[in-house]
Amino acid sequence: DIQMTQxxxxxxxxxxxxxxxxxxxxxxxSSYLNWYQQKLGKAPKLLIYAxxxxxxxxxxxFSGSGSGTDFTLTISSLQPEDFATYFCQQSSSxxxxxxGGTKVEIK
Amino acid sequence: QVQLQESGPGLVKPSxxxxxxxxxSGGSISSYYWSWIRQPPGKGLEWIGYNxxxxxxxxxxxxxxxxxxxxxxxxxxxxxKLSSVTxxxxxxxxxxxxQSGYVELIDYWGQGTLVxxxx
Numbered sequence: 001d002i003q004m005t006q007x008x009x010x011x012x013x014x015x016x017x018x019x020x021x022x023x024x025x026x027x028x029x030s031s032y033l034n035w036y037q038q039k040l041g042k043a044p045k046l047l048i049y050a051x052x053x054x055x056x057x058x059x060x061x062f063s064g065s066g067s068g069t070d071f072t073l074t075i076s077s078l079q080p081e082d083f084a085t086y087f088c089q090q091s092s093s094x095x096x097x098x099x100g101g102t103k104v105e106i107k
Numbered sequence: 108q109v110q111l112q113e114s115g116p117g118l119v120k121p122s123x124x125x126x127x128x129x130x131x132s133g134g135s136i137s138s139y140y141w142s143w144i145r146q147p148p149g150k151g152l153e154w155i156g157y158n159x160x161x162x163x164x165x166x167x168x169x170x171x172x173x174x175x176x177x178x179x180x181x182x183x184x185x186x187x188k189l190s191s192v193t194x195x196x197x198x199x200x201x202x203x204x205x206q207s208g209y210v211e212l213i214d215y216w217g218q219g220t221l222v223x224x225x226x
Contacts, residue, residue, distance in 0.1 A: 001168075032211055034211075034212050034213070036213075042218070042219075043201055043216035043217065043218055043219055044152070044201075044213075044216060045216075046212060046213065046214055049210055049211075049212040050210055050211075050212075053210075055214075087151070087152060089152075089213070091211030091212060092211075094154075094165050094167075095154055095167040095168060095169070096154040097154065098151055098152040098153070098154070099151070100151045101151050101152075
């Protein structure tokens with residue numbers, strides 16, 4: 001199985017801050033990396049697919065980058081509605097696997 | 108707009124079989140891959156498996172001996188059966204649509220249903 005490691009596991013930030021979350025794969029996954037946002041008690045929502053493509057309807061303050069084993073999700077200016085947990089997920093091979101999540105909290 | 112809704116018992120006894128159904132509206136299940144994913148309380152996400160309408164199932168090896176995902180195209184539903192459950196199977200179970208091909212992603216999710224394994 002491909003292991004996905006996210007960091008940090010949690011962070012505190014203020015509205016307007018630039019936030020960066022990283023995800024590392026245990027082996028190369030090319031660009032088969034997706035990012036999801038999950039709010040408390042809700043299903044995950046797709047933000048970024050194929051490492052850097054913005055899902056339709058997702059605000060442009062979200063962006064993704066990387067390939068191979070190292071990936072980044074960036075929120076350029078954190079908004080109140082962005083406080084949530086973020087997961088990366090690899091689709092390079094089955095079993096599909098997810099990172100452990102990064103909880104973004106209000107400072 | 109595709110919508111998915113899970114249904115099934117919220118409480119299952121140890122050693123019994125967990126059975127859930129996902130009803131899909133706004134699109135046909137006769138395309139795409141249809142998946143189950145679970146999340147134990149306070150923990151991360153675990154992919155259980157998926158199936159395609161042609162019957163090409165793929166399961167997580169960690170669960171493969173206990174899992175069956177099947178599709179009913181006449182009802183536009185798909186189901187999950189997980190046998191010999193233990194407390195470790197307590198989780199929120201999500202059904203989801205998986206796109207494979209040009210892109211590989213999970214684009215639609217159900218709201219999730221909590222299943223507790225307890226006597």
